[in-house]
């Protein structure tokens with residue numbers, strides 16, 4: 001008896017995906033709450049990088065979870081107005097601008113426009129990053 005392979009009769013496969021978009025900005029900061037003499041208490045700069053992860057089901061109509069261009073439209077104004085080439089300590093809500101605080105600050109401002117947002121990773125250096133999951 002011949003068994004035919006019929007992909008239409010296989011159980012439904014998941015349509016859940018994770019998409020990631022990366023951004024970067026250059027900024028100065030200092031950490032006002034570190035102990036006296038700690039190097040992070042001095043003004044210095046970083047090439048910050050952050051990744052935004054979204055998780056959810058692919059829209060059958062568009063074939064997308066979210067248009068990468070729409071992600072950029074939400075993030076770019078924040079980058080330009082507050083983060084890039086700024087002193088982060090002067091940004092409202094970032095008076096103590098650790099990577100952790102930057103990740104939470106971003107989350108608060110992005111989540112309302114990105115219901116599928118699940119994770120933000122802020123890279124302060126090549127070797128050090130903070131992961132925030134809301």
Ligand SMILES: [Zn+2]
Pocket residue numbers: 029040044045046124
């Ligand atoms: Zn630093």
